[in-house]
Amino acid sequence: QHERVLLGHGSGGKLSADLIQRVFLKELGNDVLSSLExxxxxxxxxxxxxxxxxxxxxxxxxxxxxxxxxxxxxxxxxxxxxxxxxxxxxxxxxxxxxxxxxxxxxxxxxxxxxxxxxxxxxxxxxxxxxxxxxxxxxxxxxxxxxxxxxxxxxxxxxxxAANHALSIRNARPGDQIIVSGTIGDHGMTIMSTREGIEFETALQSDTAPLNDLTRAMLDACPSIRVMRDPTRGGVSSTLNELATASNVGILLDEASIPVRPEVHSACEMLGLDPMYVANEGKLIVVVAEQDCQSLMKVMKQHPLGRDAAVIGNVTADHAGMVVMRTLVGGQRVVTMLAGEQLPRIC
Amino acid sequence: QHERVLLGHGSGGKLSADLIQRVFLKELGNDVLSSLExxxxxxxxxxxxxxxxxxxxxxxxxxxxxxxxxxxxxxxxxxxxxxxxxxxxxxxxxxxxxxxxxxxxxxxxxxxxxxxxxxxxxxxxxxxxxxxxxxxxxxxxxxxxxxxxxxxxxxxxxxxAANHALSIRNARPGDQIIVSGTIGDHGMTIMSTREGIEFETALQSDTAPLNDLTRAMLDACPSIRVMRDPTRGGVSSTLNELATASNVGILLDEASIPVRPEVHSACEMLGLDPMYVANEGKLIVVVAEQDCQSLMKVMKQHPLGRDAAVIGNVTADHAGMVVMRTLVGGQRVVTMLAGEQLPRIC
Ligand SMILES: Nc1ncnc2c1ncn2[C@@H]1O[C@H](COP(=O)(O)OP(=O)(O)OP(=O)(O)O)[C@@H](O)[C@H]1O
Ligand SMILES: Nc1ncnc2c1ncn2[C@@H]1O[C@H](COP(=O)(O)OP(=O)(O)OP(=O)(O)O)[C@@H](O)[C@H]1O
Ligand SMILES: [Mg+2]
Ligand SMILES: [Mg+2]
Ligand SMILES: [Mg+2]
Ligand SMILES: [Mg+2]
Ligand SMILES: [Mg+2]
Ligand SMILES: [Mg+2]
CATH class of the missing domain: 3.30.1330.10 (PurM-like, N-terminal domain)
Incomplete structure (x- = not known):
């Protein structure tokens, strides 16, 4: 337990979650606040x-x-x-x-x-x-x-609207997990701007308003279980929050996760994992398996969902944990962001 | 027109009003925002x-x-x-x-x-x-x-509630102006704490939630025309905003304005006018003359309105200006706070 605020307390990862629990929810908690939606x-x-x-x-x-x-x-x-x-x-x-x-x-x-x-x-x-x-x-x-x-x-x-019941608590085993597009664009843009690094292809923040996309998605598929924007802490931290809140496991397929080549190279150069890098115009969506293909179709028709991909599924196994089938064939546990990767990213 | 932000742009006085007009309302203005309630x-x-x-x-x-x-x-x-x-x-x-x-x-x-x-x-x-x-x-x-x-x-x-029509635009000639208690307590407390000045009687901030008082007031007198909390910029700045927004004049009687002796001495020592010092638990109220005495009675029964006083009235003359009958018998114009009296007061 740290006695002073660290940059990591603003990371959107583990330290952020700890501070929110130990100070804000402890002293101010009520049903609405403590749901952490x-x-x-x-x-x-x-x-x-x-x-x-x-x-x-x-x-x-x-x-x-x-x-x-x-x-x-x-x-x-x-x-x-x-x-x-x-x-x-x-x-x-x-x-x-x-x-x-x-x-x-x-x-x-x-x-x-x-x-x-x-x-x-x-x-x-x-x-x-x-x-x-x-x-x-x-x-x-x-x-x-x-x-x-x-x-x-x-x-x-x-x-x-009256006709949905979205909540970070709603993921169920068998559900599919979708990301609405490439990950890491915002964080790597800020990072490389700040460090003065230039890449062949210009990186650009993905900041965008998602309300038109989410409206189209909910109109087509009111039974969507969870939506969340994977901002600070990246996709990994958001999926860990989701696994904990819904008390389910998550199994990801690394090969299916969309990452722009320039984000990939920037991450390699700086030793970062795009799964922990902040996004500003992306969605993580959990949906029942039977609705997944029709929802994907709606998403892909929208400019902000063109690169949408199914990246994994919800499991009854390893509740509270996110596991990834890696490109090389093994499996690894994907934890929340532990330290502070990129201070002041948003 | 200043090219850079000055401390005075946070004063709640003239410079604050200028910046809000020239940048925020100019670029973002709409009916609701521009009403400045x-x-x-x-x-x-x-x-x-x-x-x-x-x-x-x-x-x-x-x-x-x-x-x-x-x-x-x-x-x-x-x-x-x-x-x-x-x-x-x-x-x-x-x-x-x-x-x-x-x-x-x-x-x-x-x-x-x-x-x-x-x-x-x-x-x-x-x-x-x-x-x-x-x-x-x-x-x-x-x-x-x-x-x-x-x-x-x-x-x-x-x-x-459905039954009121409060607005900073509603003051009319003949209306009475009430302050709910002593002025300058919050600002002088911060000021003297910061400067390390000690007074015989301890100064104390007046910070308090006014919603119980305002509820009692509106229940008793739904026709109240204007209420405002005179925070940064003090009573003078609030009354000037009111005179401008309602396009009326305001005539104050200095002798009737409640100021604690310790606030008075602190102000004298630091060369400040309590009319420009921030309050955190006070109300300025404008009410029709015929409702003034019954409203004052309700206010004085409430712990936060015990020291309420009628401090002046609304006039058709000198629209947009606040004028004060001074203790010594003359009259003077009371302008908005011009510079920055007390930075970071709230
Ligand atoms: N200081 C705080 N007091 C009370 N609740 C907080 C505090 N900080 C965060 N929370 C709550 O914790 C949850 C997560 O907050 P967080 O800021 O990480 O979410 P977010 O806004 O979706 O992400 P980001 O800030 O990266 O855009 C939210 O439910 C939020 O209400
Ligand atoms: N940056 C801004 N953009 C848009 N409107 C603003 C901005 N700053 C202030 N305003 C508007 O200007 C008016 C006055 O704001 P101000 O902050 O002085 O009022 P207040 O909150 O009552 O006072 P205080 O902040 O001292 O408590 C309000 O109507 C507010 O909405
Ligand atoms: Mg947040
Ligand atoms: Mg969010
Ligand atoms: Mg957010
Ligand atoms: Mg304000
Ligand atoms: Mg106010
Ligand atoms: Mg205010």
Whole structure:
């Protein structure tokens, strides 16, 4: 047990999960918070005395993320786009229609206002693209050296459709596991931008709003069991969370996992495993075997699901563990990200 | 027009208003955002095809604030309490019942986890006191020297009762202006803690959840025109926002403005005007003259309104301006906070 915050406590892996359990859930835990879904689901009834039924009314999805990415601008995006799409995606993966966002800015004294404007314009385009409206905000300034240019916290509200029952607890043995496209693009883009590494083919962040894709998927297949965006900590950490929350095993087939050649080379050069690298515009989906092919068809018709692939299945064996059939033929256990691979990736 | 962010852009005064106009509203403006109320009001209809009416369903209030206060702990509170009560109050002053909060933490590498725990425990107590539930969160870590221990962004959802029409645009000539208690307590507490100044009587932050008081007030007097919490920028900045938004004048009577003697001395010693000093548990209220005395009675019966006072009235004259009848008999114009009086006050 660490006494001080380490960079790894922000990794999205094991240390993050430990800190959340040991401080936040321990002291603040309640049924909604402790479910650790990508968004909280809330029933908002009327508070009028005559119809005071907290269970009535629409079901709202509610989620928040802070963004501290470095550098602020990178191939394929910037902190503003991440801040809008990241929160849109946490609403989308719980099956909600994203509607409204708030944005709170912590500015460092001395930050250039024209850079701030570029970020804000990028947020407007991102809101338009995702079909959400930014309706409230806040602006604080910290003294030079006590922040880092700009941090943005977005919080989103979405509205649930009635006809789905998505939850990270819902995976069952026999279900298939799909990834919506290539993995590691965002993390390797930030990493190589930061290190000043150039590759033959330009890497680009995959940041994108997933709500149009998830809507098409849920319309076609309302019985999808789980959706999650594998952000910090990568696909490995997300699958481990899923295996734990659903109390099932996961068996992956390494050969089927889509990785761009340039991401593959960048990972080799830096000694990283793409399974632990952050994504910003990808989905992990768990679906019943009988619905898998029809869902894959819907996904592949969507620009953001063109490279979708079935990468494994859910097992009754080795509950709580993720196991991979490797390219060379053996099997290995895939754990959560243990340390801090790439600080400030989002 | 400044090219870089100044501390004053976080003051809650003139520079803050300029930056919000020139960057955020210019690039992101829409009817809800541009109204600049303490919370956005949203109609959330069902998205089901059969009843697709965005105007149906409950009216939600939605608001966000980042907290970067220094020091983290101070007489009467800490950053966690501020983060909960601050957001609760922005919901309360628009007439909503605060229900749910999110909290996003930006931690600096090296921050002590036991201090974080103390803050989180304080947030739990604050949530219990205000009757809200923290349902979702986020945790990011920045490298040493790129943050300052901990920043917290809270976002809140509340539910509007149907029977009020509060808005910063609603003040009308003849209306009375009430403050719910003594002014300047929070800001002078932070200031003197930071400067290491000791006063005979201990100063203490007034941070408190105002939703119980506002509920009692609205139950008794649903016709209240405006409520606002005079936080950063103090009572002067809030009244100037109000005068501009409602396009009315405001005439204050200095003798009637409640200031604790210890706040008064602290202000004198530091050359500050309590009208510009931040409050965290106070309300500015505008009410029709005929309802003023009954509302004052309700306020004075509540522990958080015991020292409530009528401090002035709304005029048709000098629209957009706040004028004060001073103790010595003259009149002076009270402008918005121009520079940065007290950085990182909340
Ligand atoms: N400080 C916190 N307090 C309470 N709950 C938290 C906190 N930090 C995270 N959580 C909860 O833990 C779960 C996982 O959070 P996490 O931030 O890893 O998810 P995410 O937002 O989907 O990922 P990312 O932040 O990488 O986009 C969520 O259910 C979230 O509500
Ligand atoms: N970065 C921003 N983007 C969009 N709107 C903003 C931004 N910052 C502030 N606003 C809007 O400006 C108005 C005033 O914000 P401000 O933060 O001063 O209010 P407050 O939260 O009541 O005060 P405090 O932050 O001192 O508690 C609000 O309506 C808010 O939504
Ligand atoms: Mg997520
Ligand atoms: Mg997220
Ligand atoms: Mg604010
Ligand atoms: Mg306010
Ligand atoms: Mg506020
Ligand atoms: Mg998060």
């Amino acid at each position: 990508d968004s909280a689901t809330l029933a908002l009834g009327s508070l009028e005395p005559a119809v005071d039924d907290a269970r009535s009314g629409p079901r709202i999805a509610f989620t928040t993320d802070s963004f501290v990415v470095k550098p602020l601008f990178f191939p394929g995006g910037d902190i503003g786009k991440l801040a809008v799409f990241g929160t849109v995606n946490d609403l989308a993966v719980v099956g909600a229609t994203p509607l409204y966002l708030s944005a709170a800015f912590i500015l460092e004294e001395g930050f250039e206002i024209e850079l701030l404007r570029r970020i804000v314009i990028s947020m407007r385009h991102a809101c338009d693209q995702a079909g959400v409206t930014l309706v409230t905000g806040d602006t604080k300034v910290v003294d030079r050296g006590k922040g880092d240019e700009v941090f943005i916290t977005t919080t989103g509200i979405g509205l649930h | 303490d919370s956005a009001t949203l109609a959330l209809g069902s998205l089901e095809p059969a009843v697709d009416d965005a105007r149906s369903g409950p009216r939600i209030a939605f608001t966000t604030d980042s907290f970067v206060v220094k020091p983290l702990f101070f007489p009467g509170g800490d950053i966690g309490k501020l983060a909960v009560f601050g957001t609760v109050n922005d919901l309360a002053v628009v007439g909503a019942t605060p229900l749910y909060l999110s909290a996003a933490f930006i931690l600096e590498e090296g921050f002590e986890i036991e201090l974080l725990r103390r803050i989180v425990i304080s947030m739990r107590h604050a949530c219990d006191q205000a009757g809200v539930t923290l349902v979702t969160g986020d945790t990011k870590v920045v490298d040493r020297g790129k943050g300052d221990e901990v920043f917290i962004t809270t976002t809140g959802i509340g539910l509007h």
